[in-house]
Amino acid sequence: MSLLEVKQVSKRFGGLTANQDVSFSVDAGTVVGLIGPNGAGKTTMFNCVAGYYVPSAGSIQLDGRNIGGLPPEACARAGVARTFQVARTFTSMTACENVMAAAMLLQHNVAKARTAAMGWLAFANLQRFADKPAASMTISEQRRLAVARALAIEPKILLMDEVMAGLNPSEVREAVDVVLKIRDRGIACLIVEHVLEGIMPIADKIVVLDRGVKIAEGTPQQVSNDPAVLTAYLGD
Amino acid sequence: MTTEILLQTLASGVLIGLIYALVAIGLTMIFGVMDIVNFAHGEFLMLGMYSTFWLFSLYALDPMITLPLTVIMLFAFGMLLYKLVIVRIINAPMLSQIFTTFGIMILLRGVAQFLWKPDFRSIENSAVSGSVKLLGLQLGRPQLVAGLGAIVVTGLVYFFLNRTRLGAALEATASDKEAARLMGIDSHKMFALAWGIGAACAGAAGGLLATFFPIFPDVGASFILLAFVVVNLGGFGSVSGAFWAGILVGVIEVMGGLLLGPQYKTAIVLVLFLAVLMFRPQGLMGKKA
Amino acid sequence: MKNILLSAVLAAVALALPSVVDASHLNTVILVLMAAQLGVAWNMVGGYAGQVSLGHAAFYGLGAYTSTVLLINFGVNPWLGVLAGGLVAALLSLAFGWSCFRLKGHYFAMATIAVAELVQIFFTEWEYGGAAVGLYVPMDKHGWLWMNFATKLPYYWLALGLLLLTLAANWWIERSYLGYYFRAIKDEPDAARSIGINIARYKQVALTVSAFFTALGGSLYAQKELYIDPGSVLSTALSIKMALVSILGGVGTLLGPVVGSVILTSIEEFSRILFGGSGRGTDVIIYASLIIFVAVFYPTGILGWWTSFKERRAARADASRQIAAHAATAQPTGKEAV
Amino acid sequence: MLEITNLKVCYDDVLAISDVSLKVEPGKIVAMVGGNGNGKSTTLRAVAGLNAAAAGSISFNGQAIHRMPAHKRVPLGLSLVPEGRRLFPGLTVLRNLELGAFTRLDKHEVKSGIAEMLDLFPILKERASQLAGTMSGGEQQMLAIARGLMARPKLLMLDEPSWGIAPKFVTKVLDVIQQVNQTGVSILLVEQNLQKALGIAHYGYVIQTGRIVMQGTGQELLNDERVKKAYLGL
Amino acid sequence: QQEVKIGVIYPLTGPGAAVGAELRSALELAADIINNGSPGIADLPFSAGKGLPNLKGAKIKLVFSDHQANPQTGASEAERLITQEKVVAIVGAYNSAVTATASQVAERAGVPFLNPESSSASLTQRNFKWFFRTTPHDDLFVHNAFEFLKELEAKKGIKPGVVVSLNENGLWGTETTKLQTKLAPEYKLNLAKQVMYPAKTTQLTSEVQTLKAANPNLVLQSSYTADAILSMKTYKELGFLPDMILANNAGFTDTDFVKTLGKDAEYVITREVWALDLASRNPLIKQVNDLFNSRYKINFTGNSSRTFTGLMVMADAINRAGSTEPEAIRKALVATDMPGSKLIMPWKGVKFDATGQNVLGQGILTQIVDGKYNTVWPFNLAARDVVWPMPKWDQRK
Ligand SMILES: Nc1ncnc2c1ncn2[C@@H]1O[C@H](COP(=O)(O)OP(=O)(O)OP(=O)(O)O)[C@@H](O)[C@H]1O
Ligand SMILES: Nc1ncnc2c1ncn2[C@@H]1O[C@H](COP(=O)(O)OP(=O)(O)OP(=O)(O)O)[C@@H](O)[C@H]1O
Ligand SMILES: CC(C)C[C@H](N)C(=O)O
Numbered sequence A: 001m002s003l004l005e006v007k008q009v010s011k012r013f014g015g016l017t018a019n020q021d022v023s024f025s026v027d028a029g030t031v032v033g034l035i036g037p038n039g040a041g042k043t044t045m046f047n048c049v050a051g052y053y054v055p056s057a058g059s060i061q062l063d064g065r066n067i068g069g070l071p072p073e074a075c076a077r078a079g080v081a082r083t084f085q086v087a088r089t090f091t092s093m094t095a096c097e098n099v100m101a102a103a104m105l106l107q108h109n110v111a112k113a114r115t116a117a118m119g120w121l122a123f124a125n126l127q128r129f130a131d132k133p134a135a136s137m138t139i140s141e142q143r144r145l146a147v148a149r150a151l152a153i154e155p156k157i158l159l160m161d162e163v164m165a166g167l168n169p170s171e172v173r174e175a176v177d178v179v180l181k182i183r184d185r186g187i188a189c190l191i192v193e194h195v196l197e198g199i200m201p202i203a204d205k206i207v208v209l210d211r212g213v214k215i216a217e218g219t220p221q222q223v224s225n226d227p228a229v230l231t232a233y234l235g236d
Numbered sequence B: 001m002t003t004e005i006l007l008q009t010l011a012s013g014v015l016i017g018l019i020y021a022l023v024a025i026g027l028t029m030i031f032g033v034m035d036i037v038n039f040a041h042g043e044f045l046m047l048g049m050y051s052t053f054w055l056f057s058l059y060a061l062d063p064m065i066t067l068p069l070t071v072i073m074l075f076a077f078g079m080l081l082y083k084l085v086i087v088r089i090i091n092a093p094m095l096s097q098i099f100t101t102f103g104i105m106i107l108l109r110g111v112a113q114f115l116w117k118p119d120f121r122s123i124e125n126s127a128v129s130g131s132v133k134l135l136g137l138q139l140g141r142p143q144l145v146a147g148l149g150a151i152v153v154t155g156l157v158y159f160f161l162n163r164t165r166l167g168a169a170l171e172a173t174a175s176d177k178e179a180a181r182l183m184g185i186d187s188h189k190m191f192a193l194a195w196g197i198g199a200a201c202a203g204a205a206g207g208l209l210a211t212f213f214p215i216f217p218d219v220g221a222s223f224i225l226l227a228f229v230v231v232n233l234g235g236f237g238s239v240s241g242a243f244w245a246g247i248l249v250g251v252i253e254v255m256g257g258l259l260l261g262p263q264y265k266t267a268i269v270l271v272l273f274l275a276v277l278m279f280r281p282q283g284l285m286g287k288k289a
Numbered sequence C: 001m002k003n004i005l006l007s008a009v010l011a012a013v014a015l016a017l018p019s020v021v022d023a024s025h026l027n028t029v030i031l032v033l034m035a036a037q038l039g040v041a042w043n044m045v046g047g048y049a050g051q052v053s054l055g056h057a058a059f060y061g062l063g064a065y066t067s068t069v070l071l072i073n074f075g076v077n078p079w080l081g082v083l084a085g086g087l088v089a090a091l092l093s094l095a096f097g098w099s100c101f102r103l104k105g106h107y108f109a110m111a112t113i114a115v116a117e118l119v120q121i122f123f124t125e126w127e128y129g130g131a132a133v134g135l136y137v138p139m140d141k142h143g144w145l146w147m148n149f150a151t152k153l154p155y156y157w158l159a160l161g162l163l164l165l166t167l168a169a170n171w172w173i174e175r176s177y178l179g180y181y182f183r184a185i186k187d188e189p190d191a192a193r194s195i196g197i198n199i200a201r202y203k204q205v206a207l208t209v210s211a212f213f214t215a216l217g218g219s220l221y222a223q224k225e226l227y228i229d230p231g232s233v234l235s236t237a238l239s240i241k242m243a244l245v246s247i248l249g250g251v252g253t254l255l256g257p258v259v260g261s262v263i264l265t266s267i268e269e270f271s272r273i274l275f276g277g278s279g280r281g282t283d284v285i286i287y288a289s290l291i292i293f294v295a296v297f298y299p300t301g302i303l304g305w306w307t308s309f310k311e312r313r314a315a316r317a318d319a320s321r322q323i324a325a326h327a328a329t330a331q332p333t334g335k336e337a338v
Numbered sequence D: 001m002l003e004i005t006n007l008k009v010c011y012d013d014v015l016a017i018s019d020v021s022l023k024v025e026p027g028k029i030v031a032m033v034g035g036n037g038n039g040k041s042t043t044l045r046a047v048a049g050l051n052a053a054a055a056g057s058i059s060f061n062g063q064a065i066h067r068m069p070a071h072k073r074v075p076l077g078l079s080l081v082p083e084g085r086r087l088f089p090g091l092t093v094l095r096n097l098e099l100g101a102f103t104r105l106d107k108h109e110v111k112s113g114i115a116e117m118l119d120l121f122p123i124l125k126e127r128a129s130q131l132a133g134t135m136s137g138g139e140q141q142m143l144a145i146a147r148g149l150m151a152r153p154k155l156l157m158l159d160e161p162s163w164g165i166a167p168k169f170v171t172k173v174l175d176v177i178q179q180v181n182q183t184g185v186s187i188l189l190v191e192q193n194l195q196k197a198l199g200i201a202h203y204g205y206v207i208q209t210g211r212i213v214m215q216g217t218g219q220e221l222l223n224d225e226r227v228k229k230a231y232l233g234l
Numbered sequence E: 001q002q003e004v005k006i007g008v009i010y011p012l013t014g015p016g017a018a019v020g021a022e023l024r025s026a027l028e029l030a031a032d033i034i035n036n037g038s039p040g041i042a043d044l045p046f047s048a049g050k051g052l053p054n055l056k057g058a059k060i061k062l063v064f065s066d067h068q069a070n071p072q073t074g075a076s077e078a079e080r081l082i083t084q085e086k087v088v089a090i091v092g093a094y095n096s097a098v099t100a101t102a103s104q105v106a107e108r109a110g111v112p113f114l115n116p117e118s119s120s121a122s123l124t125q126r127n128f129k130w131f132f133r134t135t136p137h138d139d140l141f142v143h144n145a146f147e148f149l150k151e152l153e154a155k156k157g158i159k160p161g162v163v164v165s166l167n168e169n170g171l172w173g174t175e176t177t178k179l180q181t182k183l184a185p186e187y188k189l190n191l192a193k194q195v196m197y198p199a200k201t202t203q204l205t206s207e208v209q210t211l212k213a214a215n216p217n218l219v220l221q222s223s224y225t226a227d228a229i230l231s232m233k234t235y236k237e238l239g240f241l242p243d244m245i246l247a248n249n250a251g252f253t254d255t256d257f258v259k260t261l262g263k264d265a266e267y268v269i270t271r272e273v274w275a276l277d278l279a280s281r282n283p284l285i286k287q288v289n290d291l292f293n294s295r296y297k298i299n300f301t302g303n304s305s306r307t308f309t310g311l312m313v314m315a316d317a318i319n320r321a322g323s324t325e326p327e328a329i330r331k332a333l334v335a336t337d338m339p340g341s342k343l344i345m346p347w348k349g350v351k352f353d354a355t356g357q358n359v360l361g362q363g364i365l366t367q368i369v370d371g372k373y374n375t376v377w378p379f380n381l382a383a384r385d386v387v388w389p390m391p392k393w394d395q396r397k
């Protein structure tokens, strides 16, 4: 069975249906891309999985456990980590403290949390900022910090919403490397992204949404040749 | 308890509620545009009352005549206060904003005492004194006029915000002042305007209230808690919310006092207020955060 | 090293103080200590966890009333009464949190005022608690056992001890995981949830601890002034003062409220002593002007201003160094048209 | 039309750009590229008046504007579509567009201007009365551009307009930019999608750690080895 | 020349400031008389103006302090006055809650505290050694009011009928309500309804409607100034008028009450401790009031006259003590026996019982007619007959 199972999920806002009977799955240790035109319902789906929205219908399971409708903190405890489009750094803390706050989910001991946090900072190549106020870091550094922080809860799956937007091609490449490193630690990644150069080469699977409905699913190769995807999203 | 008493009380509740609404509209306006809670709002009201009082006692001008004058003076005062003090705390943390306006509140009370002594004043025999019989109900004429005034002012503010270019600019500034500047809107002018209008509403309320409420330096303290409740209940920043919530609070207070005992009237309002927030944390007509 | 030295100096001052000042100045010092203690307690939830409560007088009053009612009606020793007051306030904080924590920002602040106001109305009507008439703490049982003294000195030690206790608790919290959680909740509540922090629970923890210590302060007030009534221990003005002390000194810092209390209490006392007798409100004008001045020009409080002043000085030096380094290594360099 | 000379900008005490000089000729598209945090947005914000110039000068159509408050620059014909869209989320799409035309004096033409925008971006037409804040990221970006155009600017500055936009629309957005340019509006474009941006630009600048380090026509820059290596990762 | 410092603690700013200002004037006048004399008012103690004769003509010096109606501030000020200003005695503090804490400081420090005008009965139930109160307290005032009604029925055949009360819900109103509840049956009064309200209220509609529903002949009322004024306006607005309003001082005797309400204040009866028309029996009253009026352009009120008297009593005690030793002053206070003829109050005199309460004090009732407070009870002091019932609102000139 897959790590994350999204089954027949719908989400409605008043009269508007942002997701309609969407189903897909993410296997442990794989990278899955969630793409689609603007307003397709990607962020909405993302928020349902991370616990920020309660799905109007359908079920979401992580490791066989139902997490649909759980609040965000419970989803996090269950093993779902996420990043935000704007970094949402804890600005009154240093970089290390940001990550420690997350590491404390596993143990309340401050010293142990610090050790763990330093490990994740090193992973994200941010050791040199450890004792600097996080507010003083640049936006892209803060985004990387957010990844380190998300990883510090040692999730089973990491959700990333448009982390590569606003990066130039060589920066995109660095970001891709980070994703691969995360995957290599056995953490699955569900990525919402428009920067296709960032997601196509590394995704094990791509799910395409359009107007709230899943219109395609498959390897990057299959998807990019799918005529429905071409008309709806990629353009010709 | 007779129906007559109930109806009479209901009518009084609506009338006092309209005054609450008028005070609260100014408050919600300032909040809506600037995200600042003005603790000194009751003192704006007090200034409006004193201005009416002095014009009456020094120049024998009737409160109904001086109302526009008071409104203009308070408008200018609000703008001035913005330019002198508030402009410096636009980007300060919420707490220091609260304490700036809190300081202004104490300051204005102190200044009022310094200039006008702590005596209780009042205006007698203005053009609107006395009471009238209306549909079998006995209503104070000043209260009636004040209620009508409140409706008119609310209507004007509502029209201004929703139908005029400047109103749109004010709302734009409220939602993102930097973006508003990119549209060519002078955000400082808008903020000053918000304080001006906010103070002017309080001034109007003060002018109307002065015809039937004693005037003294601490008078704002009696109204501020209720004004906060009204603004909150209506939803911070919502003018129509403040209007309806004002009436609601007036009616609940008066009816609750009548039916459950006057010493509990404030408690009833507060309990209702907290209960509403349980179900609508953004207030009755507030926008979701 | 610097800290140890500073602590030693402070300890020496604390020990020597009572023997060099007269009872009235000692009383002022006690007021400073008591206000500081309240500020520190408030700061736990208002500063660290960022939940701006303007209703803390409810806890203070509850502390004062619990110990006093127990003493008068059941002869319960105040030492136990103080503890009971803390626990009762902690209990009330659950209801307080339950009704207010779903609200954010200004809605929260206003709701806390409403709750405190309700508590005040309750005590104004509550026959058993003396209603509006208030309660007198009996003066007949003296001494440390009954926490009741004819002189000021013991109150100095009590206030000092309570402040140190509260500071110690705050210090411990600040360094434990709770401190991290509180600050995370304050900075970015959504992000805090994403890393598994149950923000409702930890806001409540912050509030409950804060309520407990605030209540202790209230009981001490009752034992010191020997008369309580709803107006003096449950007023909104009191809630605001607790917050004000923290803000003046610097919210979310351990010693901020202490600094704030020294400043605020001095302004309050001296402006009143110097100008209050005139009866023209001059003291109020001065007091208010100073509050406005500090709020406008030191929006992060005196301590906050001091740290950011030091930080900025460091950052400026740092930045110029970085830019110099960048300029030296930047490739390609110079403006060149291709 | 726009001329920036030796511009220096600080945030509080921290230097953000140290020395930027660039020119936009009338009717041209000029692109500014560079890595994250190198000062592109800061430059645009300084031209729009959101950040003060610590040193240097900015002139627009021969008039020095660097001391002018932001809202006074708009009627001169300067319009910025800022980074992160900065819509008025609580207002409807239509009201956002109306506000874009705040400084325009030809009130009656504003209506037809709005109609034009709704034709240009059909998705906005569908959602004319939706609150801007509840629209998807891409939809919001369209609205931001449309709002910027409502001012009828002579110089339109765009800060990363393709940010968060689906590939199909990126092309569309760049098409719109070219269309607008053809009507005589000059464009100053900041964009991470280097190939596409430099592809449509008449001229380009490369900014690094707060200073202009290279300039040339779009094609020249695209072909430059150093640009390829540093920014395209080729 | 020696100076005797007396601390005075009053609400000079904040909610009680209006009263505080009047009290301050009364205190200044009293001090001035003691120090510089009041030629022509021979009966007044110290009218010779030689200071305190037994202390070699020492002048008294008042040290004013502001308690802002805050009990903690009152206590701090008392502490400061005692330890820093080294005052030999304290006079204060109007608000009963503040008197409670401030006197507690004096008690612990062993400094005499004289309270001229706080009315809470509980203040003298604390077994304090250093606390003295010259004014009668609420217990007596409520008795007075009921006594008046009883005599009214007996002597003039006027029956009170249905009685209701309207009291503010603070310390004072609450104590008064309790006493009224307790005493009404003893006086066989039909107390149909007791309404309490928050003094800081913005409207009294529901209160007045509740009263109206009980259709009373008599309203017993305890209000501060703003709410007293508001209540009268609301009565008129809602067309409510009982046969008699029997008010309990405070707001109803504030100078601003009549000034503000004009003819709408007419015919209200209020308990008092002082009235100008008592001058016919006690010339001091008019003489001192003239002095006061020439200086401050206002007449004495029950509050300011009591405060004036308080300071006089304190000065007298210090003088008799012939020393500034606290214990000596306390003993002198205990031994105080001042005849009514030396007071500007309609009292039999000043003499303290073991609790420190003056037992010779007395209340009077006055009715507002033609903008003046006219003594109507005790009948032997009355300057006018009671007007009963009150003329309807629309039947007044
Ligand atoms: N809170 C909300 N209330 C009403 N409608 C909403 C809300 N959130 C999203 N929507 C609508 O739901 C649809 C899907 O939005 P969503 O943000 O999920 O799109 P997306 O796929 O993330 O788009 P983009 O790529 O542009 O970010 C959009 O049409 C949007 O307007
Ligand atoms: N509000 C701010 N406060 C302090 N420093 C800032 C602020 N905004 C930007 N900076 C700093 O100014 C410098 C230039 O930032 P700028 O946003 O102009 O870069 P950019 O080239 O637009 O980057 P990006 O590609 O990320 O948008 C950076 O070092 C950044 O950290
Ligand atoms: C004048 C009074 C009725 C008030 C009284 N002195 C008190 O507060 O106790």
Ligand SMILES: [Mg+2]
Pocket (backbone or CB within 6 Å): A042, A043, A044, D136, D137
């Ligand atoms: Mg999205």
Ligand SMILES: [Mg+2]
Pocket (backbone or CB within 6 Å): D040, D041, D042, D083, D159
């Ligand atoms: Mg940028």
